[in-house]
Amino acid sequence: MARANGEERSDAGPVVPLAHRVPDLGALELLLAVARLGSLGRAARERGISQPAASSRIRSMEQQLGVALVERSPRGSRLTDAGALVTDWARRVVEAAEAFDAGAQALRGRRDSRLRVAASMTIAEYLLPGWLIALRAQRPDTAVSLLAGNSAAVAERLLAGEADLGFVEGLDVPAGLDGAVIGHDRLVVVAAPAHPWARRRTELTVAELAATPLILREHGSGTRQVLDAALAGHGGLAAPLLELASTTAVKAAAVSGAGPSVLSELAVGEELAARRLVEVPVLGTRFGRDLRAVWPSGQRPAGPARHLLGLTRALP
Amino acid sequence: MARANGEERSDAGPVVPLAHRVPDLGALELLLAVARLGSLGRAARERGISQPAASSRIRSMEQQLGVALVERSPRGSRLTDAGALVTDWARRVVEAAEAFDAGAQALRGRRDSRLRVAASMTIAEYLLPGWLIALRAQRPDTAVSLLAGNSAAVAERLLAGEADLGFVEGLDVPAGLDGAVIGHDRLVVVAAPAHPWARRRTELTVAELAATPLILREHGSGTRQVLDAALAGHGGLAAPLLELASTTAVKAAAVSGAGPSVLSELAVGEELAARRLVEVPVLGTRFGRDLRAVWPSGQRPAGPARHLLGLTRALP
DNA sequence: TGAGGGCATAAGCTGGGGTTATGGCCAGAG
DNA sequence: CTCTGGCCATAACCCCAGCTTATGCCCTCA
Numbered sequence: 146m147a148r149a150n151g152e153e154r155s156d157a158g159p160v161v162p163l164a165h166r167v168p169d170l171g172a173l174e175l176l177l178a179v180a181r182l183g184s185l186g187r188a189a190r191e192r193g194i195s196q197p198a199a200s201s202r203i204r205s206m207e208q209q210l211g212v213a214l215v216e217r218s219p220r221g222s223r224l225t226d227a228g229a230l231v232t233d234w235a236r237r238v239v240e241a242a243e244a245f246d247a248g249a250q251a252l253r254g255r256r257d258s259r260l261r262v263a264a265s266m267t268i269a270e271y272l273l274p275g276w277l278i279a280l281r282a283q284r285p286d287t288a289v290s291l292l293a294g295n296s297a298a299v300a301e302r303l304l305a306g307e308a309d310l311g312f313v314e315g316l317d318v319p320a321g322l323d324g325a326v327i328g329h330d331r332l333v334v335v336a337a338p339a340h341p342w343a344r345r346r347t348e349l350t351v352a353e354l355a356a357t358p359l360i361l362r363e364h365g366s367g368t369r370q371v372l373d374a375a376l377a378g379h380g381g382l383a384a385p386l387l388e389l390a391s392t393t394a395v396k397a398a399a400v401s402g403a404g405p406s407v408l409s410e411l412a413v414g415e416e417l418a419a420r421r422l423v424e425v426p427v428l429g430t431r432f433g434r435d436l437r438a439v440w441p442s443g444q445r446p447a448g449p450a451r452h453l454l455g456l457t458r459a460l461p
Numbered sequence: 462m463a464r465a466n467g468e469e470r471s472d473a474g475p476v477v478p479l480a481h482r483v484p485d486l487g488a489l490e491l492l493l494a495v496a497r498l499g500s501l502g503r504a505a506r507e508r509g510i511s512q513p514a515a516s517s518r519i520r521s522m523e524q525q526l527g528v529a530l531v532e533r534s535p536r537g538s539r540l541t542d543a544g545a546l547v548t549d550w551a552r553r554v555v556e557a558a559e560a561f562d563a564g565a566q567a568l569r570g571r572r573d574s575r576l577r578v579a580a581s582m583t584i585a586e587y588l589l590p591g592w593l594i595a596l597r598a599q600r601p602d603t604a605v606s607l608l609a610g611n612s613a614a615v616a617e618r619l620l621a622g623e624a625d626l627g628f629v630e631g632l633d634v635p636a637g638l639d640g641a642v643i644g645h646d647r648l649v650v651v652a653a654p655a656h657p658w659a660r661r662r663t664e665l666t667v668a669e670l671a672a673t674p675l676i677l678r679e680h681g682s683g684t685r686q687v688l689d690a691a692l693a694g695h696g697g698l699a700a701p702l703l704e705l706a707s708t709t710a711v712k713a714a715a716v717s718g719a720g721p722s723v724l725s726e727l728a729v730g731e732e733l734a735a736r737r738l739v740e741v742p743v744l745g746t747r748f749g750r751d752l753r754a755v756w757p758s759g760q761r762p763a764g765p766a767r768h769l770l771g772l773t774r775a776l777p
Numbered sequence: 778t779g780a781g782g783g784c785a786t787a788a789g790c791t792g793g794g795g796t797t798a799t800g801g802c803c804a805g806a807g
Numbered sequence: 808c809t810c811t812g813g814c815c816a817t818a819a820c821c822c823c824a825g826c827t828t829a830t831g832c833c834c835t836c837a
Contacts, residue, residue: 253527
C-alpha cells in the first residue's frame with residue numbers, strides 16, 4: 146500500500162515510480178495499433194485480445210494520463226490531437242523496447258544460430274540493436290547470437306571459429322583478422338552542467354585533462370586504453386576520482402555532478418542532447434577511433450554475415 | 462491462454478507481442494537501481510518494495526530473457542557482462558518512458574500551471590519532452606502545461622494571454638509576436654529501402670519530385686505548406702498518393718513501401734538511423750525551415766519561460 | 778563468536794487485465 | 808422504414824503476476 150503517501154503534494158516528484166505513471170508496453174502497442182487501424186476492435190483483433198479488453202485498456206490509459214486519446218464513434222475511432230502526440234511519444238518507447246528485445250534475443254541466442262556475432266561493449270550497446278532490427282525486417286528468419294567482450298575476446302572468438310563476424314572499436318585491427326571501417330567514434334570530455342568545466346570559456350588543455358582526477362571505468366575498458374595512450378605524453382592519467390564497473394555507473398556519477406569524465410560519443414549522445422551532461426572541448430586533440438567490422442583473414446563474410454555487414458556500412 | 466501457440470516455431474516472429482518478451486518498466490527501473498546501488502536489497506528499498514519482491518522480480522526477468530543478469534554474493538550483487546548490456550538497453554527504454562511521462566504530464570497540466578507552453582506538433586513531439594525533462598531536473602517545482610497546434614493556434618494562445626511561451630516551425634514569425642531562432646529543421650524526401658528512389662545514383666530534380674504522387678499529411682500541416690510553397694514554381698505538388706491524418710501514419714505507410722514521402726528531419730531521424738527509410742537527395746533545394754521560440758511582442762519571457770527558453774538555445 | 782548485511786524460499790492476498798455475454802447506437806441496404 | 812452489420816460500452820467472472828510478511832542460510836567483519 147504505497148498509495149496514500151505523498152499524494153497531496155504537488156504533481157512533481159518521482160516518488161511515485163515511473164512505471165505507475167506510464168502505461169505499460171502492452172497498452173502503448175495497443176494505442177499504436179488503434180492509431181494505425183482506426184478502430185478499437187480491429188486493433189484488438191490484431192493484438193490478439195478481445196474488443197472489450199482493448200476498450201477498457203485504452204480507457205484506463207486515458208484515465209491514467211488524464212487526457213482523452215481517441216474519439217469514439219459508431220464508425221470507428223480516431224486519435225484526438227493529444228492522442229496523436231501521445232502516440233508519437235509512445236512510439237519512441239516501443240521502439241526502444243524493440244531494440245531491447247532484439248538485443249536480448251541475440252544475447253540468449255543458441256550456439257547453433259545462423260549468424261554468430263561478437264562485438265565490443267560499446268558497439269553492442271549502442272549500434273547493434275538497430276542493426277538487428279533492420280536485419281530482422283529484411284531477413285526475419287536469421288537467428289542471431291551475440292557475444293560481447295573486449296577486442297581481444299572478439300578476436301579470439303573469430304579465430305576459434307566461434308563467431309562469424311566481429312565488431313571492434315580501437316586504433317588497429319587485431320592480428321589475424323581483416324576488417325573494414327564502418328564508422329567513427331570519438332571520446333568526449335563531459336561534465337554535469339553545474340560543473341565549472343561546463344562554463345569554461347577556454348578550451349581545456351590536454352595537460353589539464355591529464356592532471357585532473359576523472360570518473361572512469363575500471364581497467365581493461367577500450368575507452369580507458371585509448372585515453373591512457375593519448376595522455377601518455379602529458380604525464381599520464383591522474384589517479385581516478387572514481388573507478389566504476391559500468392559505463393552506466395560512470396555516466397550516472399558524472400550526471401550527478403561527482404566530477405568530469407571521458408566517454409564515447411556514442412555513450413553520451415542522449416545525455417548531451419538532454420543537457421544532463423555538457424561536452425568540454427579539448428584543445429588540439431580529437432580522441433578519435435574507428436569502428437570496424439572484422440573477420441578472420443582471408444575469409445570474406447558471406448551469407449547472413451555479409452548481409453549484416455551491408456546494413457552497417459551506411460550508418461554514421 | 463495465448464501461451465501454447467507458436468512456441469515450437471523458431472524464436473523469430475512478433476506473433477508474441479513485444480510486451481511479453483520485454484520486462485515491464487517497473488522491472489527495468491529496478492534493474493537500473495540494482496546496477497547503480499550494487500545490491501538487490503538497497504534497490505528494493507529505493508524503489509519502495511520489499512527485498513523478496515525485488516529478488517523475485519529480477520529472477521523472473523532473468524528467466525524471461527534466458528540470461529543471468531546479476532551475480533549474487535553475500536556481499537551484494539554485481540551485473541554480469543550480459544547484465545551490463547541489458548541494463549544499458551533498459552536505460553534507453555526508461556529514458557523514452559521518462560520523455561513520455563514528461564510530455565503526458567504537461568499535456569494534462571491545469572491552466573493554473575506556472576508555465577503554459579504552446580507548441581507546434583513537430584516541436585511538441587520531438588523536442589519538448591527532452592526540454593521538459595531538463596527543466597524538471599533543474600526546477601523540479603515548475604508545473605508545465607502544454608497545448609499543441611499549428612502556428613496560427615500557437616499565436617492565438619499567446620496573444621490571448623493563455624500561454625507564456627510558444628514554439629513554431631516555419632518561414633516567418635506570426636504577426637504580433639517576437640521570436641528567436643532556436644534551431645533548424647529541414648524537410649527530407651524519404652522512401653523505403655526497397656523503393657527505386659532509394660537506389661538512385663543521381664539526385665532527384667525538383668520537377669521530378671513535384672510530378673510524383675507522394676504520401677502526405679492532410680492539408681493544414683506546416684510541413685505540407687512549406688512543400689507547397691517550394692514546389693509552386695515547378696507545376697505545384699502532384700495529387701497525393703495517400704493523404705493520412707498523422708505523421709505516424711505517413712511514416713508507417715512510407716516504411717511499408719507504399720511510396721515516397723516528404724517529412725521533417727526531426728520526424729524521420731529514427732527511421733533513417735535504423736534504415737527503415739532512406740533519404741533521397743534532391744538537387745539544389747534545401748527545404749530548410751527555422752524553429753523559433755515566440756512570445757507576444759514586447760513581452761520578453763521572464764521567470765520559468767525564460768528558463769525554458771535558455772534550455773532550448775543550446776540544442777541542435 | 779556473535780552480529781549484521783545480503784539473498785532465497787514459503788505461504789497467502791490483491792487487483793489489473795483478460796474472457797464471454799449482452800446491449801445500444803448509427804449508417805447504409807433492401 | 809425496418810433490417811443488418813460494424814463498432815463500442817457494460818457486466819460478471821476468473822486468473823495469475825507481483826506484492827507482503829515471516830523465516831532461514833551464508834558470508835564477513837569486529
